[in-house]
Amino acid sequence: MPRGGAQTTVNALAGYFASLGGIVYTSSPITSLEGFSPHTVLVCDLSPRQLLEIAGNRLEPEFQRELGRFRYGPGAFKVDYALSAPIPWKAADCARAGTVHLGGTLEEIAASESEVWQGKHPERPFVLLTQPTLFDPSRAPAGKHIAWAYCHVPNGSTFEMTERIEAQIERFAPGFRDCILARHVSSPALLQTMDANLVGGDINGGAISLRQVAFRPTSRLYTTPDPSLFLCSASTPPLGGVHGMCGYHAARTVLQKIRFRP
Numbered sequence: 001m002p003r004g005g006a007q008t009t010v011n012a013l014a015g016y017f018a019s020l021g022g023i024v025y026t027s028s029p030i031t032s033l034e035g036f037s038p039h040t041v042l043v044c045d046l047s048p049r050q051l052l053e054i055a056g057n058r059l060e061p062e063f064q065r066e067l068g069r070f071r072y073g074p075g076a077f078k079v080d081y082a083l084s085a086p087i088p089w090k091a092a093d094c095a096r097a098g099t100v101h102l103g104g105t106l107e108e109i110a111a112s113e114s115e116v117w118q119g120k121h122p123e124r125p126f127v128l129l130t131q132p133t134l135f136d137p138s139r140a141p142a143g144k145h146i147a148w149a150y151c152h153v154p155n156g157s158t159f160e161m162t163e164r165i166e167a168q169i170e171r172f173a174p175g176f177r178d179c180i181l182a183r184h185v186s187s188p189a190l191l192q193t194m195d196a197n198l199v200g201g202d203i204n205g206g207a208i209s210l211r212q213v214a215f216r217p218t219s220r221l222y223t224t225p226d227p228s229l230f231l232c233s234a235s236t237p238p239l240g241g242v243h244g245m246c247g248y249h250a251a252r253t254v255l256q257k258i259r260f261r262p
Helices: 007-019 048-058 061-068 092-096 106-117 162-172 188-194 210-214 245-259
Strands: 042-044 075-083 099-102 127-130 145-153 180-186 229-231
Touching: 042 245, 048 061, 048 229, 075 162, 075 188, 099 162, 106 145, 127 162, 145 162, 162 180, 180 188, 229 245
Parallel strands: 042 229
Antiparallel strands: 075 145, 075 180, 099 127, 127 145
């Protein structure tokens, strides 16, 4: 957990990039790639839907159809909490964990996730909860705490899951609701407005199916028919996550292709 919040990681990466001579532009949305020279290398942190929207005729029709067949997975419903005290877990070990997975038995977790894929909203959702202030007290006023939790919902869901998330937390931490000072809810639609890659609230960059593990988003992986256009998002291997390996492998692919370009 980065001290001070996730923004400190962004600041560190941007600072290192600047030290290498790079420039970061913000508040500069790119709606089309048509204005870029065909000799400019473009590495896009985009899902297939966003790439289709801005790439225009730089992509061959068959490749466009392949991207159009890409499937998105379940969305996320997230709640951020301001708390008056640490979460009162029944299991003492949970009070020493950065992230707690709340699901009950294996059968309960499997049933919950299966319902989401069937387009349903589970009564007892599988909840991932993080409690940063146990390890970084700088994120809250003295004596206070924060936490956030999310569960999976069908892609694009508009169903309100706050009560079910809190009931699941209360199940394992009786008295949790009494600690809540404030909450902020992020629906799948709100998550997508914050990051257009989160289509329907899908934080994994696409459904994790057998086909989309092997071909993500297509058999070209990080490359496209345009030799100057590459993909580096969570819609490429090795699947969604905060590991950064999608960008790492994309960068190595770019360097290799550019090195041997005639």
